[in-house]
Amino acid sequence: MSPNREFLLLTSQRNYSWFSMTEIIPGIKQLWQKYCDENSIQLNIINVDETDIKELAGAAFKAERIIISCFNLKISWAFKTIREKLHIDAPISFYVHGMATICLWPLAKWGWDKTLNGRDSFIVSCLKDKLLLERKIPNIKVDIIPFISNASIKKDSKVQGDHLSLYYAGRISQQKNLHTLLLALSVFKKSNTNFSLNIFGEEDSLGSPNMNMVSIEYKKFLESLICRLDLDNEVKFNGFVERDEISGLLPNGKKIFISPSLHSDENFGMAVLHALNANHTAVLSDWGGYSDFKLSYNKSVQLIEIDHASFGPTLNVNKIVVALEQASSLQTKGVDDLYSVSNLVKNISDHLQSHSEQRADFAFSCWLAKKRDHLNPAIDSSWIFENYSDSDYLEIASVYGSDKSSRFQDCDLSRAKIAPWVDIQKDKIIVSDPHKGEIQFSMSTSHEISLGEFEVCENGLKFLLENNFIYYES
Numbered sequence: 271m272s273p274n275r276e277f278l279l280l281t282s283q284r285n286y287s288w289f290s291m292t293e294i295i296p297g298i299k300q301l302w303q304k305y306c307d308e309n310s311i312q313l314n315i316i317n318v319d320e321t322d323i324k325e326l327a328g329a330a331f332k333a334e335r336i337i338i339s340c341f342n343l344k345i346s347w348a349f350k351t352i353r354e355k356l357h358i359d360a361p362i363s364f365y366v367h368g369m370a371t372i373c374l375w376p377l378a379k380w381g382w383d384k385t386l387n388g389r390d391s392f393i394v395s396c397l398k399d400k401l402l403l404e405r406k407i408p409n410i411k412v413d414i415i416p417f418i419s420n421a422s423i424k425k426d427s428k429v430q431g432d433h434l435s436l437y438y439a440g441r442i443s444q445q446k447n448l449h450t451l452l453l454a455l456s457v458f459k460k461s462n463t464n465f466s467l468n469i470f471g472e473e474d475s476l477g478s479p480n481m482n483m484v485s486i487e488y489k490k491f492l493e494s495l496i497c498r499l500d501l502d503n504e505v506k507f508n509g510f511v512e513r514d515e516i517s518g519l520l521p522n523g524k525k526i527f528i529s530p531s532l533h534s535d536e537n538f539g540m541a542v543l544h545a546l547n548a549n550h551t552a553v554l555s556d557w558g559g560y561s562d563f564k565l566s567y568n569k570s571v572q573l574i575e576i577d578h579a580s581f582g583p584t585l586n587v588n589k590i591v592v593a594l595e596q597a598s599s600l601q602t603k604g605v606d607d608l609y610s611v612s613n614l615v616k617n618i619s620d621h622l623q624s625h626s627e628q629r630a631d632f633a634f635s636c637w638l639a640k641k642r643d644h645l646n647p648a649i650d651s652s653w654i655f656e657n658y659s660d661s662d663y664l665e666i667a668s669v670y671g672s673d674k675s676s677r678f679q680d681c682d683l684s685r686a687k688i689a690p691w692v693d694i695q696k697d698k699i700i701v702s703d704p705h706k707g708e709i710q711f712s713m714s715t716s717h718e719i720s721l722g723e724f725e726v727c728e729n730g731l732k733f734l735l736e737n738n739f740i741y742y743e744s
Contacts, residue, residue, distance in 0.1 A: 273312040277302070278333035278360075280348055282318050285340045289441075290540045291367075297418035298339045298365060304611060305618045318348045326351060330358045335622070338364045346380045353385040361389040363621065366412075368535030370399035371558075371666055372480065372654060373406045375638035383632035390630075393621065395538040396559035402669045410630040413621040416562070416609055419543050425604060426517055426525060426549045433523025434465035434597065436553075439516055439541040441474040444488050444705040445533040447555070447585060449495055453689060454530075454590035456499035457743055462595070466521055467505045467528070480534055480663075482646065482653040483707050491704050498690065513544050525550040526597050530574060530585050532557060532705065539563065543609060546570055551600035553593050555585060557671035566608045569601040576671040579737045582658030582706055583667045587689075587741035638662070658706040682742075683731075686722050689739045694724045699733065 279302055285291045299315060306313040314329045330336065330352045338345060341364075352358045369376065377383060391411040394400050400412045440446060448469070455467060477485040489507070496505050511519065527545035529552075536558035545552055546567050554560040556573040564571045574593045577584050607613055641662075642654045655663040693700040699711040711733050717725035726734070734740045 273310045275311045275334055276332045277306055277311055277313050277335050278329045279315045279337040280318055281339045282342055282345055284342045293540055294417050295339050297420055301418055301614050302337055305615045318344045327356055333360050336360050336362050364392050366392050366394045368537055370394055370402050371535050373638055374635045378632050378635035379639040388627040388629045396562045398558050398670050399537050406634045408631040409628040411626045415617040417538055418614055430522045433521055435520045435523040435525045436528050437468040437520055438529055439470040442471050442489050443474045447530045447532045448492055449704050450585050451530045452495050454587045457591050458594050461744055468508055470508045470511045470516055472510050479652040481655050481657055486704055517548055527552040530555045532583050547605050549602040549604050553597050566606045567603050570603045572597055580659055581737045584738040586738045683721050685742050686740050692739045699730055
């Protein structure tokens with residue numbers, strides 16, 4: 271007997287420019303197919319890149335629910351065609367992906383706020399995405415459904431040796447904060463020499479598009495920093511490597527995935543999930559989707575606290591060092607049930623059973639869309655924040671991880687070191703942060719405090735401490 275209920279899933283390959291989306295979007299289709307098979311529902315899948323209005327209408331008119339697996343302008347065309355031209359009111363389940371930290375402004379920009387209704391709902395992949403959307407968009411219905419990993423990852427056997435085999439896999443981007451990790455490793459090396467860091471991935475050259483900050487040839491910057499910090503023997507770039515090949519390229523020892531990312535839409539972490547499923551452990555910034563891995567993998571994950579500062583969220587070098595020193599005690603766990611197919615299908619069932627008739631209030635999304643048009647109205651512009659000190663961004667960042675001020679302060683300022691991207695001059699501090707850009711801080715002519723070889727005023731010291739531009743060597 272054929273199913274008499276039908277769902278429609280809209281998908282697109284235009285988002286595949288992000289490697290993780292080549293895994294995530296097929297995983298979404300797999301989970302919904304599994305749910306529909308178990309509940310005698312026919313799932314019709316349309317790739318909007320190749321469809322026309324006739325095919326779209328034929329499937330949409332029969333759909334009890336419409337699942338939107340990603341967002342781009344072709345997806346937007348399909349949604350608006352369904353709602354505005356065909357007047358089909360079937361409820362929508364929309365996958366947010368990286369749009370939580372920009373509070374869904376693209377939906378407001380392209381008029382979705384006028385056609386979404388109280389029966390429509392949103393799916394995010396981490397708790398902080400949910401908290402952020404609920405804070406900034408009143409009445410929004412949001413459920414958490416993590417992503418599935420389909421990669422064939424070989425599980426590592428028992429650890430051999432005490433070498434700390436650190437590795438990072440992902441895009442080489444300023445927002446991934448690898449420069450701060452390298453600085454922390456240079457401090458760690460003073461008392462620990464039995465470690466290595468392998469970096470897998472290619473440079474993305476995107477900079478910080480939400481801040482209109484262009485790329486600075488980040489990999490070249492990192493290579494120069496490695497030489498300056500005398501880490502040539504410890505750090506190696508490997509380029510892009512398939513996930514199932516990474517573990518075999520790592521030195522024997524305790525294999526630890528490490529990422530100090532402050533990326534604006536770090537809403538999950540496919541590379542982290544693969545690492546943990548391979549019986550590795552992880553040291554991660556307590557940021558966005560990373561935070562959830564501590565809840566599920568517990569003793570396999572060490573989180574590094576995020577600090578809140580006027581120059582945006584920041585990581586303290588010495589807190590990273592402490593996390594590295596504690597990393598050898600992390601315990602492997604393997605695959606967690608939270609990310610199993612059966613549990614994620616149950617998440618879908620729970621999502622479909624929750625109801626709300628209240629329409630979400632997209633006022634803040636509309637505000638950001640208007641702000642973006644004011645900053646740069648070009649169709650491909652993502653510029654919505656003036657810089658990393660923008661008050662709208664700081665509020666979002668406070669939800670995503672940085673809700674505390676820096677507390678890791680050493681009283682012996684004679685031992686203090688200044689980050690390599692900071693230049694202290696007679697009357698000002700010039701910061702050329704590879705992640706957050708350039709900032710100048712004016713100092714009074716009265717320099718009262720000795721800071722190693724430098725003299726700074728009291729407010730200058732506060733600025734350096736608050737933004738974690740000071741660190742200490744043991």
